Amino acid sequence: MSEPPASPSRAFPGDILMGAQSRLLPYHIPMRFFLSAALFQVVSWALLMVDPGEVAGFTGGTGASLAALHALTLGVLAMTVMGASLQLLSVATGVAMRSLFPACLASWLYIPGTAILVAGMGLGSHPLMALGGIVVILGLCVWSAVLIDILRRAPGLRATVRHGWWALVALALLSAIAAVLILNLGHGVLPIYGADHGQLAAAHAILGGFGFMGLFAMGFSYILVPMFALSPAPAEGRANLALGLVLAGIALALAAMLSDGMEMPLALGAALFGLIGAGLHIGLMLGALKAGMKKRLGLSFILVRAAWALLLIAIILGGLAGAGEDRWNMPTLFAFVLTFGWLLSFIGGILGRVLPFLTSMQAHNQGQRPPRLSDMGHQKITLRLHAAGHVSGLVLVAAGIAVDQSLLVLAGGALGTIGALAFLWFTVEIVGLNRRLNAQAQT
């Protein structure tokens, strides 16, 4: 047995440790995605207030509602998936990225591309939408190449890796459909093979909400929930079964969107498969929380639990909308609960814990001693304000859509914006702390 090294903090014996450092990316790479996501979250809620009367009856077309939806899906949800996947997958799988440049390139393309695309949608400018769409797809291609390289070399975490592969398949399909939809808005190229704009837009929404982002959320949960709760990973076989059921639900939902005359049975079948698959996944997560050594996971996991409930509600609403139910503005209500409800609540809850955790890991990796997780920034104010604004905003906007009341949408948008601003404050404090700790390490 060798004696511990004399260094009071940590040893740096050479290349092996540098290998570990390369798996933990420089803080500014994941943080640029998370900070952008926090900014776009403010934009997405605020855009709901621009034309609240249009939100309830939104069925497509350019304007503030389309811009709000994509500020959320591209600006917050996909943005967070990109930052989290680059950092967490390489650390959790132990696979070091071959080069940092592609990750930076993805951010240089994707972040401004999303801003241009959202602006184009809001202004109804086809050239801006086309430009933004091309740049966004290029950014996603670069990021996908990095991710494929990590997934291909990952030696373990098979359930998460499998979700990642399927999520990338969904991303490829939804990106192709998005390109056709943008082209159609400017040049009227649809219908193609009998599929019109509405049908393709619905397929795009299913692939984005349940496919790309939903599958990543499920896959990351198999790493993050056991890590935060300090519990064993859920059984891989059950995770695979949940994935298979959800994929079957997505396939049936796509068939329902594109079919002519079989919508109702296909949509109800999709909802049934989706409910069983999502229910199994949620059961695995609740089991991990119950078995965990850490029982008190704070406000963040209250949001995560609410998000799981909203996932089940979104599947039920989606089944009803797909079956032709149009009372309570069902298609719009479904889209809102799926995106602002399930996905945004989940990401808000998870980021509330991930950002301090990443900051602490970065500091320790540089030999710095960071503040305690709960002492980073003014979390007691910012995260509480965020949760209150987010939940009340969700309830009011959902009610406003269901009963077609623009005042409710306006009030909900305002509360959601306040919550999103609080989350931006939290993120800015975390990024500032990373900058200070990094500067101290350099000196």
Next chain:
Amino acid sequence: MSKRWTDADGVHLDLTGLEAPAPMLAVMAEINASDAPLTLHMDREPIFLYPDLQEMGWVWTVQGADNPGTGEAAFVIYLKKAADV
């Protein structure tokens, strides 16, 4: 399956070959049971553990092997309760 033994300098845990989160759980179970110094032998540096270790009042030093052989630990981490340092 982790290997555990006691040496003159305290308890040792060999966590090589285990997939996440098993190493983290083994360490947490050990430090929840005892404040005795602990030496970890691992394939990868356990950076996911550091925030929790700090919260629980532990300090550590890390030693990396330059060229670990098959089955040998790439990292040895020496853990002590802060009051013991």
